[in-house]
Amino acid sequence: MKSGIWVLRLALLLLFLGVLFGFLASFAYRLSDAKSDFIGFLKLRPLHVTSAYFGIVLGGLACVALAIQRDAVQRSATRLLKVHLLLWLVALVGIFYSYLTGDFGGREYWEFKPIWALPILLSYFVFLVYFLKNVGSYKSWPVYYWMWFTGIVFFAFIFIENYLWLFPYFREHLIADMTIQWKVNGSIVGAVNQIIYGLAFYLMTKISGNEKMGHSKLIFAMYFLGLFNLMFNWGHHIYILPTDRYIHHISYIVSMTEWVILIRIFYNWNQQLNENRTHYYFFPYRFLMAADYWVIINLAIALLMSIPAFNLYTHGTQITVAHAMGTTIGINTMIVLGGAFYFIKPTFESGKALMRMTLVFWTTQIALLLFLITLAGMGIQRALWQAGISGAAFGQMMLKSRPWMIGFIITGTLLFVSLASVVLYLLFHSFKTKATYQLHRKV
Amino acid sequence: MPSVKVAPITIFIMLSVLFLIYSVAIYLKPLREKDHQKATIQKQAAAGKDVWQKHNCHTCHQLYGLGGYLGPDVTNVTAKPGYSDAFLKAVINNGMGLMPPFDLTNQEMEDLLVFLQSMNETGTANPQHYSPKINGTFTLND
Numbered sequence: 001m002k003s004g005i006w007v008l009r010l011a012l013l014l015l016f017l018g019v020l021f022g023f024l025a026s027f028a029y030r031l032s033d034a035k036s037d038f039i040g041f042l043k044l045r046p047l048h049v050t051s052a053y054f055g056i057v058l059g060g061l062a063c064v065a066l067a068i069q070r071d072a073v074q075r076s077a078t079r080l081l082k083v084h085l086l087l088w089l090v091a092l093v094g095i096f097y098s099y100l101t102g103d104f105g106g107r108e109y110w111e112f113k114p115i116w117a118l119p120i121l122l123s124y125f126v127f128l129v130y131f132l133k134n135v136g137s138y139k140s141w142p143v144y145y146w147m148w149f150t151g152i153v154f155f156a157f158i159f160i161e162n163y164l165w166l167f168p169y170f171r172e173h174l175i176a177d178m179t180i181q182w183k184v185n186g187s188i189v190g191a192v193n194q195i196i197y198g199l200a201f202y203l204m205t206k207i208s209g210n211e212k213m214g215h216s217k218l219i220f221a222m223y224f225l226g227l228f229n230l231m232f233n234w235g236h237h238i239y240i241l242p243t244d245r246y247i248h249h250i251s252y253i254v255s256m257t258e259w260v261i262l263i264r265i266f267y268n269w270n271q272q273l274n275e276n277r278t279h280y281y282f283f284p285y286r287f288l289m290a291a292d293y294w295v296i297i298n299l300a301i302a303l304l305m306s307i308p309a310f311n312l313y314t315h316g317t318q319i320t321v322a323h324a325m326g327t328t329i330g331i332n333t334m335i336v337l338g339g340a341f342y343f344i345k346p347t348f349e350s351g352k353a354l355m356r357m358t359l360v361f362w363t364t365q366i367a368l369l370l371f372l373i374t375l376a377g378m379g380i381q382r383a384l385w386q387a388g389i390s391g392a393a394f395g396q397m398m399l400k401s402r403p404w405m406i407g408f409i410i411t412g413t414l415l416f417v418s419l420a421s422v423v424l425y426l427l428f429h430s431f432k433t434k435a436t437y438q439l440h441r442k443v
Numbered sequence: 444m445p446s447v448k449v450a451p452i453t454i455f456i457m458l459s460v461l462f463l464i465y466s467v468a469i470y471l472k473p474l475r476e477k478d479h480q481k482a483t484i485q486k487q488a489a490a491g492k493d494v495w496q497k498h499n500c501h502t503c504h505q506l507y508g509l510g511g512y513l514g515p516d517v518t519n520v521t522a523k524p525g526y527s528d529a530f531l532k533a534v535i536n537n538g539m540g541l542m543p544p545f546d547l548t549n550q551e552m553e554d555l556l557v558f559l560q561s562m563n564e565t566g567t568a569n570p571q572h573y574s575p576k577i578n579g580t581f582t583l584n585d
Contacts, residue, residue, distance in 0.1 A: 171489045316505050
């Protein structure tokens, strides 16, 4: 159990660093040049992306470890979890050293030296063995075990694919290389989502006390729909890239299956509201509730962006960033925070503490909404420029975006303060209330 | 709630096999690509892409709309009127606007320019060169 909570602490630290670097990058974006500062934008962007994304990934894995340790009849192979943690520590030290010294060489989102990918890959294999040793026969797995298994296996596979560019066969063919690069970036998000959404299903099962939910036919159908999209719905990143047309067509067709998820949400709307009312005062649930609403907004945007004719104008603009931020903060981070609250501190000792955290919670949601609106504003400005509606030069278009940029910095600051408060609160309480995660076996 | 009748493992394996076939088809793409460039140019363009990565150019710039947002998309920068090799070298060496100067070796600079020229030859990243269609797709204008 101890190793699991240490993985969670590391994840929370990374999430804090992620929002801190993001906050600093938003200032560097406007106020300084990209390279000459102690830490300019060229370093801050990879630091922000890596910290935030690895924070989410590790947070998901930590909650998986804590969940299976709590549910396992007999805990085994806990040493493997220590090895997993150690491998991540080695990788993170190397990655941060690589970034801070400006020793890049990787690709977008993975700018660190490829050598540091090796401990991460090994950690996934170790975690897979650890997982399989603890969850018993697959024949009786609930859906969230399937989702976690899928996430771990596919992350490892796609992560290997992420480094195919090291071979000249791939690297020397620019379009094939970019196709694979964005196949990876698209589907690895799906793999991480399997881990995170699996955690959401796990938490809902435990909170509702309805263990049958994990074996429902409908929930399994949703899982397979997610898996199907992980595999074949990544081409919307490269609609404009002159690669094989069939890749674009497959992606367009497969992405439209996500309407099923949106329709299902609206079909279950009343049930959703009842559930919100029932569990609202249980704090871990509140983050799941927030994630549910962010799913609606982001899924609607994703569906529009998956239509090539629409994507043609939004692609390469901050509308894409708004979608990425909306999903990583609004959905993934909310679920990880819900999981962290569940395992670290599910209840509050006083009404005042609950009220304070409620205020921080709602500030985070409102700040995120405004933050996404400012990004969308910048994106629309750029989209109009790309479409040739304004004949301005690039620099003039950027100047016109200034009011949106100021709004972006202000709302980004608010988001940083509120999100960092939640993360630091959890981090400190993970040390303070040491026994909570060990004793609190049932809600 | 009804229990699952088709074993999830069966569906999982079937989907995974389809995914592997799809992935392999994409891995074979370099074999299907027309070799419109000499092998030496391909190698130099790949070396140029390494320079692009080493200096983290994608943090600010895009290729086919993929990358950062501080600077413009540079897929077709070598085809822009006035953007000669000499001009691009001057911009990279001295910076421009928010862009800082970069200290590249002569070889790195040559490789990077070949990479950008090769990117330009692959197609156009300008949305104005495409037309949306009623079925939601778009086509390249003649």
